[in-house]
Amino acid sequence: MSRIRIYAITCLLLAFSSARLFAQEGRQELEPGMSQHSTAEAPANISRLSKDTILIGDQVTWSIDVEKNAIGDNDALLVQDAEGKKYPVGGVEYIKGIVIDTADMKIKASAVITSFDSGSYNLPAFPVLIRRADGRIDTLEKHGPRLEVTTIPIDTASFKPFDIKGQMKYPVTFDDVYPWILAVLAVAAIAFLIWFLVRRFSGKGSGDMSVSKEPPHIIALMRLENIRMRKLWQEGKEKLYYTEITDALRAYVEGRFGLQAMESTTKEIMDGLKGRVTSEQFDEIENLFTRADLVKFAKYKASAEENENALPAAVRFVNSTFETELENDKGGK
């Protein structure tokens, strides 16, 4: 009988000691300065994952709910070793750190985690502790849930390798090109301003343009009048006299008949005028050009009569060809 009693007492002692041992296992590693507390007093909470199986790189919310009434008014929740800890366990990493939300009836602590390596991960206990008013620290759970990270299955039978995809091209929006449009407009405005200023100050502005708009016969007559006023041949400048007369006539022929007279010889000019002026006009201008060539290139001394007649002959040619054209225009109408 006494043996049976001893046996029963031994069994009770063993059962008591195993319960003590089980309670010891629930303790977490505490930071220095934190006191240990038995799990028997800790609230029974279990952390959970929004998904227990994810693909590589998927994000999952890891959270734990704590009933508000399980925590005293003077108790507080602590994030364990949150500063600088990036990985809850090797291969799993935090995307968003632990956030404690006390707004609801439940206190909710959560974090977003992910993994870039396939496998099975035993997450540790959710790293949030309760600091009691008397300074004791309680853990919330013994160990965390299991996270399965899977990869995309590859069908090796029908697998086809693909090249690396190129850079994605986004459609060009107005916001993208807006600064460039502004820059081009600014450059164009500056260029126009420079052109305008150069044109204005180099004397090629409106003044010259108005001159070039004059009809060829007016320009020619003005030039011939200018030659007459200068009395060149009377001063012995016969060569210059004939050069200026023929230049004025060549410019006129270029403007009136569209011949490239300034870069043409007398023969070429006369060939170009054949059939476009009357025979009287042709003969008169040919005589004038020929004489001018002799004076310019052969030291020909024209008589006073020839010199006197040269300018009126040029004026006659300009006026008569202009009038002929007017008549032709009227006839055409």
Place this chain on the structure above:
Amino acid sequence: MEAVNIKELNERIQRESAFVDILSMEMNKVIVGQKHLVENLLIGLLANGHILLEGVPGLAKTLAINTLASAVDAKFSRIQFTPDLLPADVLGTLIYSQKTEQFTVKKGPVFANFVLADEINRSPAKVQSALLEAMQERQVTIGDETFRLPDPFLVMATQNPIEQEGTYPLPEAQVDRFMLKVVVTYPKKEEEKLIIRMNNSGEFPKPNRVLKPEDIVRAREIVREVYMDEKIEKYIVDIVYATRTPKEYGLGKLDGLISYGGSPRASISLAMAAKAYAFIKRRGYVIPEDVRAVCHDVLRHRIGLTYEAEAENVTSEEIITDIMNAVEVP
């Protein structure tokens, strides 16, 4: 500046240039058409400049030169340029005489008034150089002795532009020594009919000797006297300068097409050829038309084209035409 009496000069030229018509007539007896070729041969003869003729075979290049030489009572020699020709074959050499036990000079065919260098681009550069040096210096050194070439001395070289296989194109520096490069073109239909008739009849007219070498030398002196006004000189310089710096003459489009322009020798040749042309036209003074008439023949071999120009099929002819159309005539 020496005073020039143009009236008197004109009258003299009227007198002295009479032979031009006779010579042209003799040449036209044998050469059908090719007026431009004949005219240029006369320009070369009167301006003391050598002529390079270019044209496909069968265009009477050789015949024209033969005829000119026959019409002038002068010594004529023909050298057929071949790949194995040596400078001594052209210039002459020293030959050892066993009889006298001395070296004697054997003058080459270059010692003639008219030398026809047929197909000049078939010989290597050393032979071309030998001839071209003689053309420039008008003297030849054989051994220790230097010999003057006869006066007048005119080289007329021909080359075929289509066959490039086995030829040695003349370098730019050497081609510059020819005053004129005349491009010989095909005769007109009527002219070709006449050529066939002449050949079918078997009667080939022969030119008469109407001129002596002294006449040519005298004519050359008169050609030099032809009056060229300062304005014409400026016009010539403008044209040659435009080949060097086309941009300055509003020809920016030619800027990348010309690798090098005409040399001062081009200006000299242009002036001399214009004077000779005025003489042929029996004038004692040069007018812009004379310059324009010879411009292509004087400049076409003196303008270097770039690769861009060759790629775009731009020819020196087109460049010269553009320049003539851009440079203001005095």
